Amino acid sequence: MTLPKTSAAVAAFTAIGTFAMAASAPNPEPFGKAADGTPVEVYTLSNSHGVKLRAMTYGAIVLSLEVPDKKGRLADVTLGYKTLAEYEKATPYFGAIVGRFGNRIAGGQFTLDGATYKLATNNTPSGKPCSLHGGNKGFDKVVWKAEGLQKDGAQGVRFRYLSKDGEEGYPGNLQVSVTYWLDENNEWRVDYEATTDKATPVNVTQHAYFNLKGDGSGDILGHSLRIAASKFTPVNEGMIPTGELRSVEGTALDFRKARVIGDRINAKEEQMTLGGGYDHNFVLDSQSGSLASAAFVHEPSSGRTMEVSTTEPGLQFYSGNFLDGTLTGKSGGKYAHRNGFCLETQHYPDSPNHPEFPSCILRPGKTLKSTTVFKFGVK
């Protein structure tokens, strides 16, 4: 958040003043029981600017994220439900951690070190089966272990899950942890770590749906968006990358300069028709593996901004095309077409079947480390 010089000093002072209070690790509170009887808990992270993030142990789902607008008014900028039962019933992955492999794997099948692995095909774009977001019971549908954390000027929660060898068809016992931090710079940081005892594909990401006007305030078409990507991975009718890295130049996917999402979302271009809008993996210009800015979003009426930085090579921009007015959200209204958008930092879709893409294979003895930061501000 950019503050005028005079109030910056005040903010710094306030931050130090409240730091002693905010520095404690958050305690869990009960959030009901999953259908199988497992108790679920919620952790609340907050900072001295009133920013508040609530996340539960089921799916490591972010239940709400309140951030100030240009007048200092707080609103929850994420979509989702009020109750655990609603998440268990049907969710398009609102706020969840998806994995073991987020995004699609063609035909629900891949070959690794000579062995072929079959996964559940839980998605069929244009009648073509694929595995989506980890299969029938991915990381978004399991109860994670959690602990509250605290460090200088930040509160956190670490979620841990052991995905057993063979779970959803994937090889190897995968020990995965996802840590959310909220700091005094209004940064929500997501740190991923994983180890395995057999080689396995891994692609874990955060699937929050955002609306910077606030949850329940209509579509996201007026948000302006910049994505630091000169190329994207075009898809076939099954929403699987063809393998080509195509220039965004001259297409509706050119977000190298900030542009309003609604501008070209209905463009009569093959890729836009296939996706029903934006539902594409952008090949980020920075392929360094270090934290780099990937996208910047600005919602003019509230003034809210969100910058996404990541160590990942790709970013799925999904404009909520499958929201169709059937789900009722936590604000009481229905989620209509394009009422939220996702920016999912990731390895490219179907990477296990594309040796030419950056490798998503984790091997025993190695530790996967990945970080994504969502930074909120006003403009």
Ligand code: BGC
């Ligand atoms: C995918 C969409 C999919 C959605 C499900 C997104 O990550 O890109 O194609 O429909 O998740 O909620």
